[in-house]
Amino acid sequence: MNAIDTAIRAAAADIKLIGVTKAYDAQTVVIPPMDVELRAGEFTVVLGPSGCGKSTLLQMIAGLERVSDGKIMVGGREVQDLEPKRRGCAMVFQNYALYPHMTVFENMAYSLKVAGVRKAERAARVAAVARMLALSDYLTRKPGQLSGGQRQRVAIGRAIVREPNVLLFDEPLSNLDAQLRHDMRVELSELHRRIGATSIFVTHDQVEAMTLADRILILNKGRIEQFDTPKAIYHHPASVFVAKFIGAPPMNILPVTGDGSVLRLADGQIVAEARLTGSYQLGIRPEDIIVGIKADGHAVRAVLRFREDLGSHSVLAADLAGSVIRIATPFGADLINQPELFLNLPAARLHLFDAETGRATCRAFAAQ
């Protein structure tokens, strides 16, 4: 760690939300009471479809929206009634929100100027951050003269120059093209490792979530579906919603019924042995399905609809018991002319969800 890093290394703070609620009136509840705890220095990604309340959540932590009820603790301090500037948070906005009439330097120095930091120190701190973000050559330019990636860096620089305890990101990469987005992701991880501020990153992009997060918080209609590491979320989705939201193509979900010894699909084919009765939803990831062309063991019969060749692998779509099932498979030229497929669904890779609530049930297959 060099001198620059220590100069702007922030004291990370932990964040606790206790019964935080956002409601505009009795009918429109955006976020029902929520309890969650983010560890100091952790990089949390809040992931969810648009309208799930993830931006609202971020803005309540920032102080840009009022909480309807509940407490927000940052570093052990109750902040929900404090003004944004007194919460120790900084934010990177989706459209950058740079001041178009100020130079890059002025943009980054503005918060320090408002805080009454002396001129010499302002210059030194902006210079340090600019060096770190490779912006030193652009300090006298206006945002209008910068490329998208450079603006993004200025927005980040403006946020970290104050050495905030908490860094908030509101879908900051969504305006960049694919290549730049990838580069910025790498830079952001790097940056987080160096300055170590507690970070909350809101996005609807699962790739960003999987690559950046220490832990992912998945929101659906204002409720927490799951809050866990990327690995756990991928391998042990807590609900059908999470299962379908993560992974591309998403996890296949098939309705099944158990008769106490086996699970059957809607058309009566047996997919697995399990001592369960009643209706369930069975999940399996496309890449976990083993494709064969002959019936063996518990293989189920499906009819190939079409295949998409993606170069590194193919995605097949097949009809199985009235549902469409997707299979990711390495090249298999012999499959092309085979309308009939036999699919093996390994028991260890099956996920079982409650038919009503969509929540994952106990590891039904773990014992086998």
Next chain:
Amino acid sequence: MSSDSTLFSNRWLPVLLVAPMMLLIALFFYVPIFQAFYWSFFLERPFGGGSEFVGLDNFARVLADPEFWKAGWRTIIFMVTASSLAVLVPLILAVAADRKIRLSLPARNVLVWPKGVAGASIGVVFAFIFNPFVGILAPLNSIFPGIWAPGINGTDAFITLIAAHVWGGIPFNFVILLAGLQSIPRTMHQAAAMDGAGPWRRIFDVQLPLIMPQLFLTLVLEFTESVTSAFALIDTITNGGPGGATTLLVYKIYMDGFSGYDLSGASTQTAILMVFVIILTAAQFIFLGRRVNYER
């Protein structure tokens, strides 16, 4: 649009389409302007008495007339005071109306009403309201006799004119400036709030700099406007008085031309006024215009 082949390529249809507008503009805009300059070199006798080329004599006569300089000076004073007030007052109102407060909606409605009241009508009304004997300040006059006397005191008459001018100028400038304020993205306010700037500070650091284009535009238009729109107010409130104290150039030109039948003099002054307005507008664009444009 560029030279793409997708535009219509008819030859005579576009001529036909712009012809009526261009004909009117040529006849009632360019010909009169040309004529004003043309006549300023001729001595024109009223009632078709013929004309005679006199070179720069008209200009010499006008420029030697102290009344012309006085009227010109008054025009500049009126232009500077009236138009800066006519931008400043709507600006303050727009900043206030931009806030989410209960009065904001009714104010946005009421503040455009003057657009429907003619300059001459509000002139008639203000002449009455500020009448020293029966008007709003009449009680003051009965306590301090002569403190408000627009009929005698030139400054009082000037103030009345400015009050009426600002009244009539509110709608346009208010609407333009408010639209500018409302086009500032919400995240800009939020970013400034995160940076620690409170609502007062944001007005000066964020809002005002970001509506510079609108502010510039209203100021440019207001300058031209104040040179000309003053006529209706002067004619209904002061008649150029007292003692010529409110005779601005537009009013003097009108009096010289239509009451004094000095067409050459009026044309010469018109020519000078036009050159002045053009130079002023150009100067504003050169000195101010460049600094206010930036991408958002």
Next chain:
Amino acid sequence: MVENARSLNIIASLILVVGMIYILGPLYLTLSTASQSYEFMLRNGLAWYPGDQFLANMASIFTETRIPIQMLNSMVVAFSNAAATCVLSFLSAYAIVYFRIRWAGVVFALILATIMLPLDIRVITTYQVASNIFSPLNAVLDATGLNGLIAGIFGTPVQLELSVLNTHFGLVAPLVAHGTGTFLFRQFFLTLPKDLFKAARMDGAGPTRFLFDILLPLSRTSFAALFVLTFLSGWTQYLWPLVGASTPDMQTAVVGLARLVPDSDGQVPDFPMIMAGAVIVSIIPLAMIALLQRYLVQGLVLSEK
């Protein structure tokens, strides 16, 4: 936002209250004085509260002045100004934006320049042109020597004469010769997606079809905005109708209202009656603003961009 903006909001409210009083005060005093008698006004000065003479004052406006017929003139002038400006501006903007013509830029600049020098500045010579709209033609014939030629052949030079002074056409035409409308439509056309034009051409639409089937329906709100704007502008004109109409029966209501105030400084004028006149003259445009505010605001904003 979580912040304490109370001080600012209180001051903003106060400012708005003062602003509204500034606007509404004169209007209220107009209305209340219009409902008092002349004697009341002589005794008490301007009326802070309404009286019962409103109808009487209105009646005297209708019986003793030319304002009723002048209202009709105002109506004709304002309406024709609005209609003509809308149609002509639309057509010229259409030609400028959608036709491949080399002179489009020049024409647009020539039209736009009209915004810089308002009618009030060039009133003297505009009056001269209006007194004989053929005078430029005559001058051209004289200057080019064509008239000498004609005189040689026909014995007399061509001297056409047609005055539009004291006609409705003469009152309206110089007002229409203004660039705001063309500017507004051009800006609007440029915001429309280019693919719209391309798609229409692919569908085989020619200039007329494109104009009527696509552009016109899309421009409805722009039309409304420009119409409201130019109607108000036509109604509130003063200097041009003052010189352009020489008889009271051709003058507009605003001019008529200003003429109600006697020029001499003798006795106190009959302000209640004059204020009743001001109410009548302003009622139509004010009603228009109240009803069509949306379009007015839109027009003001559009004319700026």
